[in-house]
Amino acid sequence: MRVALVTVGDELLSGDTVNTNAAWLSEKLTDRGVSVERVTTVPDDVADIARVVNEYRAEHDAVIVTGGLGPTHDDVTMAGVAAAVGRDLEPHAEAREWLTGEGGYSADGLVDGTTDLPARARMLPNSEGVAPGAVVEGIYVLPGVPSEMKAMFEQVAEEFSGTETFTTVVDVDEPESELVDRLAEVQRKFDVTVGSYPGDSVRVKFTATDESVVEEAAAWLTSKVDLVDGA
Amino acid sequence: MRVALVTVGDELLSGDTVNTNAAWLSEKLTDRGVSVERVTTVPDDVADIARVVNEYRAEHDAVIVTGGLGPTHDDVTMAGVAAAVGRDLEPHAEAREWLTGEGGYSADGLVDGTTDLPARARMLPNSEGVAPGAVVEGIYVLPGVPSEMKAMFEQVAEEFSGTETFTTVVDVDEPESELVDRLAEVQRKFDVTVGSYPGDSVRVKFTATDESVVEEAAAWLTSKVDLVDGA
Numbered sequence: 001m002r003v004a005l006v007t008v009g010d011e012l013l014s015g016d017t018v019n020t021n022a023a024w025l026s027e028k029l030t031d032r033g034v035s036v037e038r039v040t041t042v043p044d045d046v047a048d049i050a051r052v053v054n055e056y057r058a059e060h061d062a063v064i065v066t067g068g069l070g071p072t073h074d075d076v077t078m079a080g081v082a083a084a085v086g087r088d089l090e091p092h093a094e095a096r097e098w099l100t101g102e103g104g105y106s107a108d109g110l111v112d113g114t115t116d117l118p119a120r121a122r123m124l125p126n127s128e129g130v131a132p133g134a135v136v137e138g139i140y141v142l143p144g145v146p147s148e149m150k151a152m153f154e155q156v157a158e159e160f161s162g163t164e165t166f167t168t169v170v171d172v173d174e175p176e177s178e179l180v181d182r183l184a185e186v187q188r189k190f191d192v193t194v195g196s197y198p199g200d201s202v203r204v205k206f207t208a209t210d211e212s213v214v215e216e217a218a219a220w221l222t223s224k225v226d227l228v229d230g231a
Numbered sequence: 232m233r234v235a236l237v238t239v240g241d242e243l244l245s246g247d248t249v250n251t252n253a254a255w256l257s258e259k260l261t262d263r264g265v266s267v268e269r270v271t272t273v274p275d276d277v278a279d280i281a282r283v284v285n286e287y288r289a290e291h292d293a294v295i296v297t298g299g300l301g302p303t304h305d306d307v308t309m310a311g312v313a314a315a316v317g318r319d320l321e322p323h324a325e326a327r328e329w330l331t332g333e334g335g336y337s338a339d340g341l342v343d344g345t346t347d348l349p350a351r352a353r354m355l356p357n358s359e360g361v362a363p364g365a366v367v368e369g370i371y372v373l374p375g376v377p378s379e380m381k382a383m384f385e386q387v388a389e390e391f392s393g394t395e396t397f398t399t400v401v402d403v404d405e406p407e408s409e410l411v412d413r414l415a416e417v418q419r420k421f422d423v424t425v426g427s428y429p430g431d432s433v434r435v436k437f438t439a440t441d442e443s444v445v446e447e448a449a450a451w452l453t454s455k456v457d458l459v460d461g462a
Contacts, residue, residue, distance in 0.1 A: 013267045015258025027246025036244045041270040
């Protein structure tokens with residue numbers, strides 16, 4: 001399963017907020033064997049959201065959109081998603097029912113627009129806040145507030161699945177530039193994906209669908225390099 | 232000036248790494264009055280990088296690409312950027328000169344590929360690491376290691392400029408849903424961009440090119456809401 005994430009918000013594009021939602025979702029999806037192929041941040045703008053969501057849904061099995069839900073003027077994500085799929089944005093009866101029932105809000109207190117979702121979308125209740133989420137044509141629309149986003153994702157997590165992969169890391173105490181030949185060799189010898197991430201040391205990460213293969217690859221490299229002390 | 236950021240790396244798409252580079256660059260660019268319009272993460276894949284960079288350079292004044300520089304097999308960003316602009320990837324004489332001179336590396340120690348840049352690119356020396364950066368056709372290619380990326384960006388920061396904007400925030404101790412009418416009113420009364428970001432409280436952010444306007448808008452809202460204690 002191939003997925004793209006679209007994170008909506010001017011506060012992300014101005015650097016006011018670090019995009020921890022994207023990292024959290026990416027990790028959850030990767031753990032489920034799903035391949036995350038794009039993460040894109042767009043402004044609070046209906047046309048930008050519609051365009052990117054529409055492009056990505058054509059090329060992925062699902063698109064997860066976070067941020068920009070709610071009744072204020074800068075919350076335009078539902079309008080953008082509705083435009084992407086060519087549907088009207090309209091009050092969603094089930095969303096109102098949930099909010100005024102289990103949600104515990106009074107009908108009088110609900111601001112206009114709170115329950116507006118793309119027509120015929122599946123509503124996702126928000127156990128941690130007001131704004132409901134939605135699923136429509138493989139597009140999952142979640143809030144931007146991390147606690148709300150996480151709780152809502154867990155409701156639909158089982159709809160995301162793929163081939164389980166296994167990962168092993170080896171922390172190497174040599175400059176990355178000196179490892180080039182050995183990294184090329186380990187990739188030739190074993191059916192693994194090899195990533196190398198330089199920092200104070202070099203973290204080499206092996207990924208494969210066969211657990212024994214990543215272990216064999218890691219053991220081979222371990223025998224050929226200087227390891228970080230204590231690793 | 233309108234800019235897009237492309238952050239390259241499988242480790243970002245698996246959630247292993249939080250994209251702090253994007254937040255840092257976005258903040259620096261916003262402070263310079265530059266509008267950041269997209270931040271997109273793509274895998275370590277030549278075709279993906281080439282496609283996204285090519286699309287974004289057509290629509291923005293500049294594209295900044297970070298990550299995936301270096302000589303190992305998963306460092307393919309320079310090849311992707313070269314493909315985006317239809318140039319060969321070739322050893323860059325000035326990069327070799329810098330590395331073996333000011334950089335302090337021995338010519339024998341340089342791994343093949345270290346100095347490969349898109350043909351006729353401007354080389355950006357890496358004061359904190361080995362891999363050089365490049366500028367070609369409005370595309371700025373920087374390393375992914377944060378210390379290296381930051382130092383290299385500072386070399387070119389003055390090439391990014393726009394209209395200075397001013398920002399004021401008001402932290403409101405009311406539910407966002409109750410603020411809808413006042414937020415709409417403040418936006419009607421003043422020539423400002425209004426963002427509202429709910430968390431424990433609601434942070435309302437005013438942005439405009441005229442400092443006095445953001446202050447007047449903030450003063451107006453401040454007089455109409457319950458403020459967070461101590462704010």
